[in-house]
Amino acid sequence: MNAITRRGFASGLLLSFAFAPALAQQTTPVAPRRLPGSLNTNRRLDAWLHIGADGRVTVCTGKVEIGQGAVTALMQIAAEELDILPGRITMVSGDTALTPDEGVTSGSQSMEMGGTALRFAAAEARAILLEKAAARLGAPAAHLRVQDGMVSAPNGNGVSYWALAEAGLLRREATASVRPKPPAEHTIVGQPLPRLDIPAKVTGQAIYVQDMRLPGMLFGRVVRPPSYAAQLLGVDLDSVRKLPGVVAVVRDGRFLGVVAQREEQAVKARLALAAAARWSLPSALPVQADLHAHLKTLKHDTTTSSEKQAEAAPVAQRLQASFTKHYLAHASIGPSCAVAQYAADSASLHVWSHTQGVFPLRGDMAKVLGLPLDKLRVTHVQGSGCYGHNGADDVALDAALLARAVPGKPVKLQWMRDDEFTWEPYNPAMVMEVSAGLSAEGRIVDWQYDVFSQGHNNRPGNPARGINLMPAWHLEQPHTPPYPRATPQPAGAGDRNAVPLYDFPNQKVLHHLIPEMVLRTSALRTLGAYGNVFAIESFMDELAEAAGQDPVAFRLEHLRDPRGRAVVEAAARLANWQPGTRGDGSHGRGFGFAKYKGLSCYVACVVDIEVDRATGGIRVARAFAAADAGQVINPDGLRNQIDGGIVQAISWTLKEAVRFTPERVTSQDWDSYPILTFPEVPQVQTVLLNQPDQPPLGSGEASQGPAGAAIANALKHATGLRLRALPYTPDRVKAALERS
Amino acid sequence: MAAITLTVNGSSRQVEAEADTPLLYVLRNDLELNGPRFGCGLGQCGSCTVLVEGQPTRSCITEVGAVAGRSITTLEGLGTPDRLHALQRAFIAEQAAQCGYCANGMIMAAKALLDSHPEPSEPEIRDALASYLCRCGTHNRIVAAVQRAVREG
Numbered sequence: 024m025n026a027i028t029r030r031g032f033a034s035g036l037l038l039s040f041a042f043a044p045a046l047a048q049q050t051t052p053v054a055p056r057r058l059p060g061s062l063n064t065n066r067r068l069d070a071w072l073h074i075g076a077d078g079r080v081t082v083c084t085g086k087v088e089i090g091q092g093a094v095t096a097l098m099q100i101a102a103e104e105l106d107i108l109p110g111r112i113t114m115v116s117g118d119t120a121l122t123p124d125e126g127v128t129s130g131s132q133s134m135e136m137g138g139t140a141l142r143f144a145a146a147e148a149r150a151i152l153l154e155k156a157a158a159r160l161g162a163p164a165a166h167l168r169v170q171d172g173m174v175s176a177p178n179g180n181g182v183s184y185w186a187l188a189e190a191g192l193l194r195r196e197a198t199a200s201v202r203p204k205p206p207a208e209h210t211i212v213g214q215p216l217p218r219l220d221i222p223a224k225v226t227g228q229a230i231y232v233q234d235m236r237l238p239g240m241l242f243g244r245v246v247r248p249p250s251y252a253a254q255l256l257g258v259d260l261d262s263v264r265k266l267p268g269v270v271a272v273v274r275d276g277r278f279l280g281v282v283a284q285r286e287e288q289a290v291k292a293r294l295a296l297a298a299a300a301r302w303s304l305p306s307a308l309p310v311q312a313d314l315h316a317h318l319k320t321l322k323h324d325t326t327t328s329s330e331k332q333a334e335a336a337p338v339a340q341r342l343q344a345s346f347t348k349h350y351l352a353h354a355s356i357g358p359s360c361a362v363a364q365y366a367a368d369s370a371s372l373h374v375w376s377h378t379q380g381v382f383p384l385r386g387d388m389a390k391v392l393g394l395p396l397d398k399l400r401v402t403h404v405q406g407s408g409c410y411g412h413n414g415a416d417d418v419a420l421d422a423a424l425l426a427r428a429v430p431g432k433p434v435k436l437q438w439m440r441d442d443e444f445t446w447e448p449y450n451p452a453m454v455m456e457v458s459a460g461l462s463a464e465g466r467i468v469d470w471q472y473d474v475f476s477q478g479h480n481n482r483p484g485n486p487a488r489g490i491n492l493m494p495a496w497h498l499e500q501p502h503t504p505p506y507p508r509a510t511p512q513p514a515g516a517g518d519r520n521a522v523p524l525y526d527f528p529n530q531k532v533l534h535h536l537i538p539e540m541v542l543r544t545s546a547l548r549t550l551g552a553y554g555n556v557f558a559i560e561s562f563m564d565e566l567a568e569a570a571g572q573d574p575v576a577f578r579l580e581h582l583r584d585p586r587g588r589a590v591v592e593a594a595a596r597l598a599n600w601q602p603g604t605r606g607d608g609s610h611g612r613g614f615g616f617a618k619y620k621g622l623s624c625y626v627a628c629v630v631d632i633e634v635d636r637a638t639g640g641i642r643v644a645r646a647f648a649a650a651d652a653g654q655v656i657n658p659d660g661l662r663n664q665i666d667g668g669i670v671q672a673i674s675w676t677l678k679e680a681v682r683f684t685p686e687r688v689t690s691q692d693w694d695s696y697p698i699l700t701f702p703e704v705p706q707v708q709t710v711l712l713n714q715p716d717q718p719p720l721g722s723g724e725a726s727q728g729p730a731g732a733a734i735a736n737a738l739k740h741a742t743g744l745r746l747r748a749l750p751y752t753p754d755r756v757k758a759a760l761e762r763s
Numbered sequence: 764m765a766a767i768t769l770t771v772n773g774s775s776r777q778v779e780a781e782a783d784t785p786l787l788y789v790l791r792n793d794l795e796l797n798g799p800r801f802g803c804g805l806g807q808c809g810s811c812t813v814l815v816e817g818q819p820t821r822s823c824i825t826e827v828g829a830v831a832g833r834s835i836t837t838l839e840g841l842g843t844p845d846r847l848h849a850l851q852r853a854f855i856a857e858q859a860a861q862c863g864y865c866a867n868g869m870i871m872a873a874k875a876l877l878d879s880h881p882e883p884s885e886p887e888i889r890d891a892l893a894s895y896l897c898r899c900g901t902h903n904r905i906v907a908a909v910q911r912a913v914r915e916g
Contacts, residue, residue, distance in 0.1 A: 089862070090860075090861040090862025090863065090864075090899060091861060092861075215858075217855065217858060218858060218860070220863065221854070221855055221858060221859075221860050221863065222844050222847075222851075222855055223844070224860050224863030224864075224866050225838075225851045225854040225855060225860065225863070225866050225870060226798075226838065226839070226842065226843055226844050226847070226851055227796060227797045227798030227837065227838040227839040227867065228797065228844065229797050230797075230863075231797075231800075231864070233800065233801065234797045236792075236795060285780075285784075285788070285792065286788045286791075286792055287780075287781070287784045287785060287788045290804075354898055355862075355864075355898060356802050356808060356810055356862070356864045356865050356896060356897070356898050357800060357801065357802055357810065357862075357864040358801070358802075358803075405862075406862075406864075407862050407864035407898075408861055408862030408864065408898055408899045409862075410898070437801060439804060440802070440803040440804055440805060659858055660858075663858065663861060663901070663904070666900065666903065666904075667861055667899050667900030667901055668900065669900065670900030670901075670902060670903075671898070671899070671900045674900075692803060692805055692807060693803060693805070693807040693808055693896060694807065698896060698898065699902075700893050700894070700896070701888075701889040701890075701892040701893050701895070701897075701902050701905075701906070702886070702889045702890060702893050704889075704900075704902040704903060706903060707903060
C-alpha cells in the first residue's frame, strides 16, 4: 500500500484496468435484488477486485484508513475468500476516480458494510476463477483446491489465477450467490495480522497528506474570524502582499487566506494578515457556567426514540436526576491538512484529503466551487487520527479556495493548532433527564428519559439542502448548512444509546434536537452514546442502591439479551467483582455496560479509581473490559480499539470541556484543552468474546460510554459523591466533595 | 535568506532559509524528511521532536539558525524500513500505533531516555513521555514497545 501511495503522490494514481462506477449504477435495474453490505450500492465485481496476470490482486474499497486498521482488516477478508496470501494484495481506498462509493468511513461500519461487500465479491470472484479452471483442467469445480491462487485438480494438474486472469473477467454484476467460507475454515480472518501502515509510520516514510510534496507546490494558510459571529470591518491586503515569498492573498467575504513559496513565509503572512484585519466581536455565546440551562431554553425538535407500555407492578419509589456534559473536541494531534491543485485552465481540480468520505466531500465542494462532479477528483490520503468529523473536510475547501488563485500550482494547507481547536465541529453539550419507578420488589417498572442536544451529524453530503463546509459560510456569497435532522433509531445520533438495552415494561425516550448552532457541532466518536451511557449507567447504579442490590446483579436482573449478559458476567469475572464491598473514601470501583447503538458491539467495563480528596484529582488505577464484537477479524486490532476507546474516554471524563466566553471559544491549544498523559493512563485488561458465526461488528466506538459511566460509578463508590455533571476535573470534584 | 549548514543524520546539509525559520519546516520541506511532524507549533505536543546533540528538542519552536553546525538526528536517522532501529522494530512488534501521527515524538523521546537510562522502569518510561501527547489512546502499547526495545535491544 505504501508503494502505491507514494506513486500516487508523484504521478497521480494510474491503474491499468477499466473501471466505471457511474456506468455501473446507470445499468442497474429499477428494483434490483438487495445485495449484502456496500455491494448493494456498488454492484459491479470489477468495482471491488482486479485479478492481475502478474500475480497481483487489487482490492478497491470506498472505506479509508483513519488510523484504526480498517484497511488491513478489509485486506484480510479479501485474501481469505480468494485463498491468496495477503501480500499479493494492493489496497486502493477512497478515491472518487477509482473506488466504490461507500459514503463515509464512520459509525464503526467498515467491517459491517465494506467488509461484507468484499467478502461476497471475493467469494464470487473465486467461484468465477474456479469455473474457468474447471474447464481448463477437466475436473469439476467442487473437486478443485486453491492455495495462494494456484488451483489444483485431484490428478495433480494445476493452473494459477494469474494464468486465468483476463480483461473483463469480473466485468459483471455481483449476484452474492456464492456463499463465503464458513468461519471454521478461516486461516487469515481472525489472525492478528500486522497493520499495513505501521512500518511507514515509525520510520518516517511519506504516508500522511501532510507528507505530500508535489512539483512546484506552494503553501497556504487561512485567517479565520476571531469568532463565529465576528464580521470583517476592514483589512489591508496590500501590506501582506508585499511580504517575502507571498504569492497570493485571498479575500472572499470574511474568508481570508495567503499562499506563499515557503511554509514559514505562509505562517508569517498569516500572522500579518490577522493583524491587518479589523473585526467586530459581538457577545453571541452563552455564559459557559449557564450552558445547560441555556440549551434547554432553545427551540428543539422532539422525536420519540422509544415508547412502550405494558402491565407491571405499581411504582413504589420514584427517582429522578439530570446529567450534563460539555462540548468535546476531536483534538487530533496533527491539525487538518489538504493539498489542492487546479488545472492550469482552472477547469478541473484534484484534492488530496484525509476526509472520511471522498464522495460526500466532492459533492459539497463541487457545489461551492461551481465545478461539475466529473471535474473534481478527491483522493484519500491518511492524516492524523480524526475520531469523527474534525477539520478534514473544511481544510480541503480552504486549500481549493486558495489554489483557485494560483491555477496549475498545487497548494498544501495545514491548519495551525488554534484553527483546529477553535473551528472544528465539536461533540455537542448535552442534558440527559431521567426518571424511573421501582416496584416494591426493586424492579424498574417505568423509565422516562429526555435527551437535549445539538446535532451530532453535520457532515458534508447533502449539497441540495445546504453546505456543511465551514469556509463556505464565510464567503461573499455565503452558503448555509442544512437544517439538522434527527437520525432515526435504532442507530440514532443525539439519542444514540438513549434507549437502554435493559427490559423495562414501560418506557418513553424522547430526543430533543436543538437546531441552533451555539457552538459548531458534528460527529465525534460515539455521537450521543457517551453522554447517554454515562447518564443511563450512572442512574442504574442509583436505582440499584435504592433497591438495595449489587450493581452487577441489578443489571443482570433487567437484562435478557444473552450476549449482553455474557459480556457483563465476563467483565465482572475478569475484575473479580465482589458484591457488597465499600469504598474507603478515596478508593472505589465502578461498572458500566452498553451495546453500542443498540445493535453493535457489546462492552462492559470495570474501573478502579483513586480520589485525592484534598485536590479533587481522580486517577484511574486499572480498567477491565469484556467485549463481544461478533466475529473477530483481527484480534489485535480489536483490542487496540477497545483499549484505546477506554483511554480516550478516561480523558474525556476526567479532563475535557471546550472552553468559551460570550465572545469566543478560548480552548486554543493543549494548555487550554488538556488531555490525558502517560502517567495518568491505567493498565487495561480486555477479554474478547469471539462469535465466529455472528457478523463482525465495529469496535472503535463501543468502549467509551461504558468506561465513562464506570468512572462515575467508581467515584460514587469511593466517596459517596454522585456527580452528574461532566467532566470530573479536580476543581469540580473538589467543589462537589466540599458541598456533599 | 541565509545559507545555513546543518548536520542531519550524520550528513552535512546546506539550506537557504531565514535564520528564524522553525527547524521543523527546514527538515520537512527543504530536506524532505517526514519523521518530525507539525502538531502544535507551540512545543506542547512533542510530534516534531528531533535530537539535537542527543537531547530531545521540539523542532517547531527551535530556530534553524540556533542549531547550525550542531548534530541533529531525526526518526529517519535511527533506522530505515530495511534496517530498523530496535525501537522501531519494537513499535511494529507491539503494533504501537493507531493513527501513528505522534509516533515520531514517542520514539525520539524513548531514544533519548534509553541513551541515558538503558533500563528504565515502567514509571520512568511514563514520566519520560509525559509531555508527549497521544490522542488514540495507544499509550500502553507505546510503553510496552519501549520495554520490548529494552529487552531485545
